Amino acid sequence: MNNFAKAVGVGFVSLGLWSSTALAQDSWWKTAAQPYQGATIRGISESTPASKYVEQVLGPKFTEETGIKVEFEATSWDQMYDKAIKDMEANTGIYDFVYIEQDIVYTYLARNFLVDITKSLADNAKIASPDFKPENFTTFLNYFKDPKSGNVMGVPMEAFIKPYLYRKDLFEDPAIQKAYKDATGADLKPATTHEEYTQIAKFFTEYGADKELWGTTVQASSSHPAAFYEFFESVAPTFGVYNWGIDGTTFAATEANGGQMNSAAAKKALNYWVDLLKYAPPESTSSTWDEVAGTFAAGRAAQGLVYGENAAWIATDESKSTVVGKVGVALPPVEAGVMEAAGSGKGYIGYYDGGAFGIPHSSKNKDASLLFLQYIGQASVQTDWALAGSRIVMNSTYDDPKIVEQDQKMNGYYTLMRDDGKLFAGAPPYPFHSQVLQVVAPFIYKAIVGEIKPDDALDQAATAAEAELVKLGYRK
């Protein structure tokens, strides 16, 4: 009885503390947002699981607490960039916050598109939330800091690695394991080398010939930059070709001038990747990141490199995925020496992707937008957001019991991200990101459809990239 009374007492005290804390928080947001009551802020983002959570949950909750209306446009990757960049270039002020992908931030910084969040909050302490602490974020925040001042220019809203997903149910099936052993002489386990990966892909393509099952997914759209990204940011690094094969100081791309874009390692990587198309479903040459996730979720591939933002729904959402409970997670296969280079910080084995929300200089509601960005940057909103979008931007989120539980369902994706995230890296800090991409990508497309051989594709791509860098003034 005493214990019961104590428990009830503790419960009431906790409830009281929680309520007072909640009320205090409510009152801070309300007070800070008072001057902006009735304002509407407009944002644009790529339609990802994490963005949809902002649109459907965080935006309305912020409106409820502050009276500031949030209009949010979640659209395709291409449309997002097209609209956001045009708005910032023309200074029209349509958007008050925009999605900044990790790879585009350097371009935005070079063009002074973004509001300095650290400075703005220091200048206007009334809207600086006590719950917004940049030190709470993972090191992913560093991608959104101005290299010159170290100030925060964007609030991380999603971060994920691109792991190797495989069908655990197939890999652990004794009959399939025996068939694989009989066919190859090797044990069936997640590949750690490219040769093993190809062998597994070949085996499952033959095994699944009458089952709508193929050996691998390949993000090899023959006309979309997704193919460029898959090759240069996910595959080439596993062969030891980093930063797109462009030297970051001389801006050389050709091997003759000191670059790596057409090096022997890069050519080996492209040949390997294009060869995988033989073992991939027919939609692969139309696949961007979305379609690759869809292919894996539909149970059409035994393994593949899949952006981690999709890992949660593929592994746990039965309304969208046919492989719930059957997804295994591992590090991508690499060439000899690459893992060691990544471990020592001299290289990386795949892509650490994600984005932040930043405020364009053209925004007409900068203060209200600053409040919103801080709101989504609180530790208290991170867990449910991570559950919905398999994205983690704060260290504390990893230890939340809900995340630990989901991690088990995802076969350790979050553990892999926390423990081995350091082996992955974001895009190189190139302000000419989009320009070089547009020049190089057509050669990758031509290699995909067999119009030119992979070796020739990289020779021509490297020459074209260098010419573009000369034209842009980076390379003398």
Added chain:
Amino acid sequence: MRQSNIGWLFLAPATLILFVVGFIPFIYILYVGFFDWNTNALDPTLRWAGLQNYRNLVFDTTFLSSLARTLVFAFIVVISELLLGYVLARALMADRLWGRQFFRTIHTLPIVVAPIAVGATWRLLCVPGFGIVPYYLKLWFGIDYNISTNAYHAFGTAIIMDLWHWTPFVTLSLMAGLTALPKEPLEQAQIDGGNKLQIFWYVIVPMLKPVLLTTVFIRLMDALRSVDEIWMLTKGGPAEATRFIGLHIWINVFPKTDYGYGAAMSLLTLYVTIVLSWLLFVAMTGRKGGAQ
């Protein structure tokens, strides 16, 4: 004289709007075309380039092949839509056709669909692995149809999509023209013993010429600047198989931010469009210019 001045007054708002949204941007593009200007370059300012952008165009094989591809596409779709549109217009005007109004409505529906939605829908139909078109082509005819690996499949699908979307416009225009034709010349031609082909070629076509000319002009200009539908369907691929000139210019102006070169491309494309339209006008009217 007084009446003429009032006329100018009525025209003033439209003239002003045209000046602001048409003439000023045109002059600006003309101006930018003489500069080397890329906002992502180390030096993002405008630098005088003279005719260099135009010189580069002559040796830019990607641009020239995009232009050639666009002209082939426009030629095929305009001719096909004209022929198909005429046949459908006559069919939908036939008194004997049961449910004529219903078919007219169904036939007209594609016009009201936004081009971006048309592209997205056709992509869903045609994407390999999931789309019903490749599925049934394989099932019924054994054809491995793949718009993301086969240039002919992609180009052919772009043409069929355009025919589906815009033939109804041609049909409606020709129906309006055919309905307005006077009956007397046709009856006279029949009395004179003309067969159907002769009546069509020597009586109907000359009388229908103003409508035909307008329809062909509109479709030609639309076909030469196809962007949104093609973007949604193939994104210009596979490789560059459907990278029409509109898409090519867009890629250079926006993701590449090569404004000077993009302006030069736009102007050259405009020039080609004007020349083609003039040639068409001469071919169809036998005159080199001037009002009717």
